[in-house]
Amino acid sequence: MIERFVRRLLRARLLAVTVTGPSMEPSLRDGDRVLVMRRHPRRLVRGHVVVLGPDGDRRVPGTGPRGLLIKRIAAAPGDPVPPPLAARLGCPPGSTVPPGRLLVLGDNPPLSLDSRHFGYVAQERVVGVAVRSLRCLPAGG
Known part of the structure; x- marks a missing residue:
């Protein structure tokens, strides 16, 4: 019972996403998993790495299935x-x-579709703030 409650609480506060594409290299690479804390948009500041939800029916190429x-x-x-x-x-x-x-x-400007291409982003599109990369260490190190 407590385990189920903790699991629900974590799912309500945290999200794991997989990076698709090279737009955030070298910080984040294609295939990296990132732990995201769902956060209220008023707490967003310059430098935060954020996950953005889709903009209505418009989809940015290379954004993955979600x-x-x-x-x-x-x-x-x-x-x-x-x-x-x-x-x-x-x-x-x-x-x-x-x-x-x-x-x-994006951290890799030549390979990033970002505000240089689509302008301002509505704060309500922010799903959460990245808190940790879950990148696996290579075997033996």
Whole structure:
């Protein structure tokens, strides 16, 4: 009984996802498993690695069967829009990220579809924050 309760509690708070593709290399590699803490969007800050749910019916190529993306927050609400993104988004210099929105980037820019391509992301799309890579160590080390 207690074991079942603990399992339910963990499933309500944690999620394990598999990284698909090279967009987050070298931090996360294709096939890595990542432990994600489901988190309320108000606690998101620049630098967090987040898992994003699908944007309605629109799917980003290479997102896997559940349509999830894993990216790093480049700017949270109220943060200045990074200059390279500001130019791409057509924002005037000194612009800040609007409330309820995020800018996200992959760690491997040439191979990442991110805010440089699709602009702001609604905070409510955040499924959770990555807390640990579950990458297996090579045999013998």
